[in-house]
Amino acid sequence: MAVDLSGLRGKIRRYGEGVAAIAARKVEQDTQAAAPVRTGVLRSQVSAEPPVPAGDVLVVRIRSAAAYSSYVDEGTGPHPIEGNPLLVFFWPKVGEVVFFRHVNHPGTTAREFFAEPMPARWAAALQMAKSRVNV
Missing domain, CATH: 3.30.300 (GMP Synthetase; Chain A, domain 3)
Incomplete structure (x- = not known):
């Protein structure tokens, strides 16, 4: 069948x-x-x-x-961040705007x-x- x-x-x-x-x-x-x-x-x-x-x-x-x-x-692991030409941040620790050509980022979890x-x-x-x- x-x-x-x-x-x-x-x-x-x-x-x-x-x-x-x-x-x-x-x-x-x-x-x-x-x-x-x-x-x-x-x-x-x-x-x-x-x-x-x-x-x-x-x-x-x-x-x-x-x-x-x-x-x-x-x-991410630690890595450099390059400015073009500068990096500009407000940095609360010093209470003002700061300028850098590069920074070393510690990485992210x-x-x-x-x-x-x-x-x-x-x-x-x-x-x-x-x-x-x-x-």
């Missing part, structure tokens, strides 16, 4: 696309919420693209378009809001999303 499974593959694909789309939105929201807020630019630049089929898999891209997001996420928590964030979003899709 033959069984007609012609519609099964389409249902499975639709289910996967639905789960991935819901999970992508959840990861986008969670990553935005985890982003440090100083001006709000970093948070506003986190986005998720809709799932894209690539053979037998679906690709979801979560990204931060802010040019400095990797520095915030991963931190990693905030780890994006890359490190992403696998766990994605797994949790998939768990939540799978119960919300019906085909």
Whole structure:
């Protein structure tokens, strides 16, 4: 006896696309919420693209378009900052504006809001999303 499974593959694909789309939105929201807020630019630049089929898999891209997001996420080591031609700062310690040709920045601590928590964030979003899709 033959069984007609012609519609099964389409249902499975639709289910996967639905789960991935819901999970992508959840990861986008969670990553935005985890982003440090100083001006709000970093948070506003986190986005998720809709799932894209690539053979037998679906690709979801979560990204931060802010040019400095990797520095915030991963931190930086000590580094020089060169003026063009000068750097101008208000220095509270001396209570006045100061001018420098260069300074040695001590580096910044990693905030780890994006890359490190992403696998766990994605797994949790998939768990939540799978119960919300019906085909």
